Amino acid sequence: MDSLLEVQHITKQFGGVTAVNDVSFHVGEGEIVAVIGPNGAGKTTLFNMISSFISPTSGQVLYRGNRLTGKKIPDLLPLGIARTFQNLQIFDNLTVLENIMVGTHVKLKTNVYTAGFRLPVVKKDEKLAFELAHDVLKKVNLDNVMYERAGNLSYGLQKQVEFARAIVCNPSLVLLDEPMAGLNDAETNRMSDHILRLKGEGVSFLFVEHKMATVMKVADRIVVIDFGKKIAEGTPDDIQQNDKVIRAYLGEEVV
Numbered sequence: 001m002d003s004l005l006e007v008q009h010i011t012k013q014f015g016g017v018t019a020v021n022d023v024s025f026h027v028g029e030g031e032i033v034a035v036i037g038p039n040g041a042g043k044t045t046l047f048n049m050i051s052s053f054i055s056p057t058s059g060q061v062l063y064r065g066n067r068l069t070g071k072k073i074p075d076l077l078p079l080g081i082a083r084t085f086q087n088l089q090i091f092d093n094l095t096v097l098e099n100i101m102v103g104t105h106v107k108l109k110t111n112v113y114t115a116g117f118r119l120p121v122v123k124k125d126e127k128l129a130f131e132l133a134h135d136v137l138k139k140v141n142l143d144n145v146m147y148e149r150a151g152n153l154s155y156g157l158q159k160q161v162e163f164a165r166a167i168v169c170n171p172s173l174v175l176l177d178e179p180m181a182g183l184n185d186a187e188t189n190r191m192s193d194h195i196l197r198l199k200g201e202g203v204s205f206l207f208v209e210h211k212m213a214t215v216m217k218v219a220d221r222i223v224v225i226d227f228g229k230k231i232a233e234g235t236p237d238d239i240q241q242n243d244k245v246i247r248a249y250l251g252e253e254v255v
């Protein structure tokens, strides 16, 4: 399996705290990799470095062999990398459809100069944005609420809207920060199904998650972080039987 994302010896220090300490792993083409670890282990810090939200103290991240480290967040989407956030980032006052259309901007030709004029390119872009958004909403079964104000939806549906916006431009790699947090069982299953279906279409995923049952069901490979260090990596079966992992989780949720 070819490597899509390479995390190489990445470290982050905040003053005297080493939040992530020399972590390396990769995500292959069409692979689903989960990062797990006890509270405060460094998962969010690691995720934020990979998604260019913060820069590492040392180490680097490569995407298709090119350095991702040092790029800005808006540079990621045109490369084919999309992300969602632990705390929902949707526009409450816009409709579901409009929220998704916002995510299509990298596919459009309209810019701040052309948008003010009703040029043909603007109309064409609006049509394209609508079609892309509508298609993805059908894919995740949200087309029945597309004209609802996003702020009126349940938390679970809002999370699915954010997921739909992330995948609207057919990314190659999707970074998900706790995609199942706050979802009930039915919503968690639905989200898992969406992820697995997209994997079937060749999309790769890297996600941080606390819900172990979901991680075990969805991930091909799991990277376990404890006190900033990678303590284990392997298939769900390997990880469930790994002594270091079991010890790290003692007193927490049982793996």
Ligand SMILES: Nc1ncnc2c1ncn2[C@@H]1O[C@H](COP(=O)(O)OP(=O)(O)OP(=O)(O)O)[C@@H](O)[C@H]1O
Residues within 6 Å of the ligand: 014, 017, 018, 019, 037, 038, 039, 040, 041, 042, 043, 044, 045, 046
């Ligand atoms: N901006 C920061 N400044 C100082 N310390 C930080 C900062 N961000 C994180 N840390 C510290 O780094 C360590 C790892 O935190 P991080 O949030 O990455 O862990 P986590 O595994 O995501 O935790 P959780 O599962 O609770 O979300 C913690 O000790 C945390 O206090």
